[in-house]
Amino acid sequence: MFSSKRLSLARKRRRLTAKGLAQKAGVSPVTITRLENGQNEAVPETVEKLAEVLGYPAAFFYKDDPSALTREAVSFRSLKSMSAKERDAALSAGEIGVEVFSWLEEQFNLPSLDLPPFDPELTPDAAAEALRQHWGLGYEPIPNLLKLFESKGIRVLGLEENTANVDAFSFWEEESAYVFLNSYKSAERSIFDAAHELGHLVLHKHGATPQAPKGKSEINPFEDTRNTEIEANRFAAAFLMPEEDLRLRLPRFITADVIIKAKRRWRVSAMALAYRVHHFQRPMLTEWQYRSICIELGRRGYRSGEPEGISRESSVLWKMVLSELWSDRKNLQHIANDLSLPAGEVEMLLSGILPRIEQSEFIGENARPALRAVK
Numbered sequence: 099m100f101s102s103k104r105l106s107l108a109r110k111r112r113r114l115t116a117k118g119l120a121q122k123a124g125v126s127p128v129t130i131t132r133l134e135n136g137q138n139e140a141v142p143e144t145v146e147k148l149a150e151v152l153g154y155p156a157a158f159f160y161k162d163d164p165s166a167l168t169r170e171a172v173s174f175r176s177l178k179s180m181s182a183k184e185r186d187a188a189l190s191a192g193e194i195g196v197e198v199f200s201w202l203e204e205q206f207n208l209p210s211l212d213l214p215p216f217d218p219e220l221t222p223d224a225a226a227e228a229l230r231q232h233w234g235l236g237y238e239p240i241p242n243l244l245k246l247f248e249s250k251g252i253r254v255l256g257l258e259e260n261t262a263n264v265d266a267f268s269f270w271e272e273e274s275a276y277v278f279l280n281s282y283k284s285a286e287r288s289i290f291d292a293a294h295e296l297g298h299l300v301l302h303k304h305g306a307t308p309q310a311p312k313g314k315s316e317i318n319p320f321e322d323t324r325n326t327e328i329e330a331n332r333f334a335a336a337f338l339m340p341e342e343d344l345r346l347r348l349p350r351f352i353t354a355d356v357i358i359k360a361k362r363r364w365r366v367s368a369m370a371l372a373y374r375v376h377h378f379q380r381p382m383l384t385e386w387q388y389r390s391i392c393i394e395l396g397r398r399g400y401r402s403g404e405p406e407g408i409s410r411e412s413s414v415l416w417k418m419v420l421s422e423l424w425s426d427r428k429n430l431q432h433i434a435n436d437l438s439l440p441a442g443e444v445e446m447l448l449s450g451i452l453p454r455i456e457q458s459e460f461i462g463e464n465a466r467p468a469l470r471a472v473k
Contacts, residue, residue, distance in 0.1 A: 100140035103163045105133055107193055108152045110186035111443075123147045157438040164193045165271055172269045173298040173326070180264060188257065188264045192278060194439065195255045195447055196271050201437055206419060211251035213275055216300060222329045225300055226336035237340040239364045243289050244411040244451065247296070252277055254292075254413065256450030268295035275299050281450030284403055285410040286367040288450070290334055297333030302326050339364050339374045345382070348375065352383055354394035365408055368400040413451040420452075 109119050109130075116130040123130075125144060132138040140159070149156040167189045174180060174188070202208065214232060216225050230236070233250065240246055247254050257264060257280040266288075268277045277295045279288055348360060352375065354368075361371045372395065375381070376388040383391065392401075399405050423432065430448075434441040 100133075100145065100159055101161060101163050102134050102136040103166065104159045104161065105130075105148065107164055107190045108148075108154045108158065109134075110183075111190035111194070112152055113183040113187050114152075119148070119151065122151045153440050153442070155438045155440070161438060165196045167192045167196075167269060167271075172267050173295065173302065173330070174264070174267050184264050188267060188278075191257060191447070192267070192269060192276065194443055195253075195276060195278065196274075197437055197439075198255070198433070198444065198447055199253050199274070199276075201433065202419065206422070208415075209249055209251040211273065211275060213250060213252065213299060218301075222297060222301060222332035223336040226297070226333045227340070229296075229300060230337065230340065237343040239343070240338065241365075242411055242414075243292050243338075243365075245414045247277065247292065248413065248415040251275070252296070252299070254279065254415075254451060255447045256281065256452075258446045258449040266291040266295050268298050270299065270303065279450050281410070284367065285408050286361070286365060286370075286404045289365055289411065290338065290367065290370055293334035293337050294330045296337065297330035298326065301329055301333060335370065335374045335377075338366055339371065341378055344375060348382065350382075352387065352391070354391045354398070357391060357395065358398075358400070362408065367404055368395050411451075412453065413448070416448060416452055 109116070112119075114122070116134065117127045120127040120130045123144075124147065129138065129144070133140060133144075145156055145159055149159065169185060169189070172189060172192065174185065199208075212233070213229075216228055220228065233246070244254060253274055253276045255276070255278050257266075257278050265280045265282055266278060268275070270276075277292060277299070279292055279295075281288065283291065344364075347363065349356060357368050357372050361368045364371060366374075369392065372383070372388060372391050376383040376385075381388075395401060420429075423429065430444050431441045433439075434444045437444075
């Protein structure tokens with residue numbers, strides 16, 4: 099049976115309005131609207147036209163309805179600056195990602211999720227320390243955060259949105275935790291984004307309706323978003339840069355040069371490290387020192403990037419999966435075929451978490467693998 103929700107998913111993934119899709123497919127906008135609302139029966143000829151325009155196999159539109167992700171269920175960091183098309187395209191990527199992991203779960207034994215609930219009254223700093231203790235991390239820097247996530251059963255995929263407005267997001271789908279990361283930023287800032295999303299998963303059960311503050315009859319969704327973003331940032335800073343380790347390793351007199359040298363130990367951006375040591379309950383930097391360091395870091399290019407940055411982390415889980423598939427002479431096209439997806443959508447979900455190569459290398463059944471395992 100034709101799935102109206104899949105038509106809507108594919109359209110939003112391509113960032114098209116109903117009118118724009120209708121024009122490209124040579125049908126009326128009313129036809130698209132009625133198909134998406136389930137008011138019209140899908141004529142095979144029309145489905146073929148839509149499939150061609152959207153670049154999805156026709157079989158995709160006859161599968162069961164996808165998991166429906168809502169804006170309220172997902173932690174978007176820039177709702178105010180994000181356009182509706184950007185938001186809907188990212189949500190659609192999330193829905194496709196859930197299907198990809200469902201397929202993966204049928205094929206392989208994946209690590210079980212190890213992300214226990216914590217007392218909701220815990221501060222972000224206390225929650226970060228509690229999770230570190232639960233995972234047996236102590237206070238040492240985390241050598242590979244993406245590998246840690248995957249070993250603990252957190253399902254990580256990539257994004258290729260080419261916009262700073264959709265840098266990362268996370269959500270719970272039933273009992274599974276998902277994190278999507280964009281490779282738009284530097285490796286250091288992507289690591290912080292990942293820890294930020296971990297904070298959302300731990301601190302905020304997405305989908306719950308926030309309560310209005312006392313004395314107010316309504317909530318401000320953007321104000322609520324700001325509050326949760328601040329909490330997730332505090333969690334990420336405490337999780338990646340434990341205060342005990344920072345106080346032990348950093349000298350009493352901290353300069354921009356000290357920050358630049360030390361940031362490699364904790365694998366974070368220079369600005370994030372400076373901010374962290376300045377915002378302890380007992381700061382290691384005065385306000386004047388902090389401002390001076392930020393000015394100097396900005397002058398050296400550390401406000402907009404990370405000169406001589408670290409290497410980007412890559413997925414261990416997907417390297418193992420693809421290596422196993424390649425041993426059976428299979429590649430990304432086979433995954434796409436099994437899911438009735440365009441191969442490009444599967445590759446997009448691995449962008450940012452595996453090395454990228456030319457698109458031409460994975461076209462066709464006998465093509466060599468699109469993404470190689472890195473030794």
